Amino acid sequence: MKYLIVLGLIALIFYLLLFWRLRRYMPVVRQIFSITRSLYRMTKGAESARPAAESRGRSDGERLVRCAACGTWIPSGRALQLRSRSSVYCSTSCLENAAAEPQPTRRSAKR
Ligand SMILES: [Zn+2]
Numbered sequence: 770m771k772y773l774i775v776l777g778l779i780a781l782i783f784y785l786l787l788f789w790r791l792r793r794y795m796p797v798v799r800q801i802f803s804i805t806r807s808l809y810r811m812t813k814g815a816e817s818a819r820p821a822a823e824s825r826g827r828s829d830g831e832r833l834v835r836c837a838a839c840g841t842w843i844p845s846g847r848a849l850q851l852r853s854r855s856s857v858y859c860s861t862s863c864l865e866n867a868a869a870e871p872q873p874t875r876r877s878a879k880r
Pocket residue numbers: 836837838839840841858859860863
């Protein structure tokens with residue numbers, strides 16, 4: 770019988786300690802909770818806002834630029850540009866073509 774009382778006391782102390790610890794950690798836990806909630810809201814908001822912004826940008830009409838190699842008009846968002854040049858290209862093949870023969874006259878002079 771004595772044993773049981775001691776065990777109960779130990780359990781009570783343990784419980785109190787656990788409760789105290791949890792109380793100490795409560796603000797941290799709450800903070801983490803609020804952070805995750807705000808993060809979740811942010812990602813959700815971004816997902817809902819992204820298609821609207823994209824469609825708006827498309828409907829407004831992007832600035833058109835002309836491919837320096839083939840002369841095709843393309844939206845500036847899709848255009849490819851070399852850092853060293855001011856000209857833009859519609860595709861990688863056009864860009865490669867332009868990069869492969871920068872000065873045809875010099876090449877003919879070499880040969
Ligand atoms: Zn092109």
